[in-house]
Amino acid sequence: MNMMLMAVGVLGAIGASGATILYFIGQKFKVYEDPRIEPVQDALPGVNCGACGFPGCNSFAKACVEADSLEDLNCPVGGADTMASVATILDKAASKVAKKIAVVRCNGTCENRPDKNEYDGAANCAIAAQLYGGSTDCSFGCYGLGDCEAVCPFDAIHVNPVTLIPEVDVEKCTACNKCVVACPKQLIELRKQGPKSRRIFVSCMNQDKGAIARRACQVACIGCGKCVKACPFDAITMENNLAYIDDDKCRLCRKCVPVCPTNSIWELNFPPPRKVETKKETASVDA
């Protein structure tokens, strides 16, 4: 009995002294963490994709807490809703960055852009880009080997097996910028999603002169400049035989779309829905 009591006493004493030491060490080396970081991090998507420019969601949460205003901070993945909830937690004004979507600026499908040779090296766009400009006469277009698909953390971009051009899933795309960086041809751009997902852009990156571009691909921008003249808002610029529509200035009036002789300007999600298709048909009849 005595022995038992002794054991309890000794172990209890060791435990108590250990606890005391631990308590003081804990006090001494305590790291203060802002209690708001955790709820902010919980409000974020938690994919750690790095699209915000920070290494992960935790760093972004810290930056949100420390910043005076949320103006320059934006989580492209979560979008306005997430930033609004972060703003409520922190009691700061939310940033107002328009939601963006990745668009692929090449429409060089097998039909539009016939193959001149065949690539059978490693299935990787970056490796193909070291070898040559592409299997067609256009050296600016898509290789269709899917570096963008491989890098997308949201399963939002897929190379269409028939056309060999990547297609973006608007529902899933979060504008994280990963495919933009991965594409060796700089074909992917983040553009404003637009009201009701309506967007207009030049679906071509070919900087060759008109005749050469047209010979290589039926739907290439030939740099004719008709769209520049048609645009009432000065939103279109022409550089190196290639038109570019500035989405800050574009008001989606669609005046540039019908004047393009090669249908390289795309309009998405406008009513009537497949106007581009019908126009393409007439164009091919004419040709």
Added chain:
Amino acid sequence: MLKTFRIGGIHPEENKFSAGKSIETIAIPSEVIVPLAQHIGAPCQAVVKRGEQVKVGTLLGKSVGFVSANIHSPVSGTVKKIDKALDASGYKRDAVFIDVVDDIWEESIDKTNSLNRDYDFTSKEIIDKIFAAGIVGMGGATFPTHVKLTPPPGTKAEVLIINGVECEPYLTADHTLMMEKTEEIFVGIQLLMKAVNVNRAVIGIENNKRDAIDKFRETAKFYPSIKIQPLKVQYPQGGEKQLIDAVLSRQVPSGALPISVGAVVQNVGTAFAVYEAVQKNKPLVERVVTVTGKDVTNHCNVLSRIGVPLRNLIEHAGGLPETTGKVVSGGPMMGKALASIDIPVTKGTSGILIIPTLEARRKQMKDCIKCGKCVNICPMGLNPTLLMTLTEYEVWDKAEKEKITDCIECGSCSYTCPSDRPLLDYIRLGKSKVMGIMRTRKD
């Protein structure tokens, strides 16, 4: 006992079908396309305009920057336009299109074949002449020769090594040149020795070119400072660092230039071009190209002007065989598959290789079985399979530590891999990424 380099190496099938064929001259076509980027370094700046008359040897592009080389007109005629044209890089780059009229040479050029052994130039004069003539490394790397002959301050060359190895299978351009222009090459070597101020030169020749070794030994009796070193047949012995190891048993440290062990390496083709530039005032306007392949009817070594479409050379060799699967510029190991045969001959076109479909197809890539063959044969002592994995997962800091930038892109690893993994494709990608990162860090 024949010498060779100590680490790694392979011995692919030699297939030198065109060996022993004498040099044939290719007719000048009615239009040539002269690319303005034919060398490693900054592309040239065009100095001619549309409609301007040019003669053979007229300067077309002026070198800009230190690592760059002049480009001269290979034909006489009228400049048609300066526009983008597809070249061996696989991209469209600036080139001068010339409509050919007659074959008139600049008066200063001695275009006779007479041998001229005597010279009286200082080192500086020789290097200036080489620079003016736009000479680049003729082995295929196309590094401007005058840069190699100007050692960085504080370094001193001891020995000149001449690369007569031609370790690439199929190619025989250097071999043929060595057989037909022996004396010229020796004079060129003497000029190069004078240029870098050394009194010793060693010519490394692989043992599969017995006739060249014999002929060179015979000639070397009259040139006591030039020695011939026969080498065991081993790929990639033509690599600069491998050749120095084989000939001098000296190892160039990682990231250092050959000059750090007192060596300057030049190709036999370069030595011949130097002879022509210095003794004949002839800029680099033509070169010897091997046209070969298993199903080619007429294997040949041809002398072609720069700018002639490869199509003409292939036609000379009997046209494209029906079985053609791939046309490669250069040899089978380091050459580059071409997107079109309408691209022009450039200073670096050492050969045109036509590979039949059956051999051209890449095999399905399988998983790495960790057999270590690629590690065994890597002539730079790297670990190719690790480098490929690091590139796949973009672990650049580790790739840099594993010395990915040491890779000489010889392709031995891809050749030897039993799982047909595209090791070199990935390593090359990783190498360029890591080099980019290192450059930004330096800036």
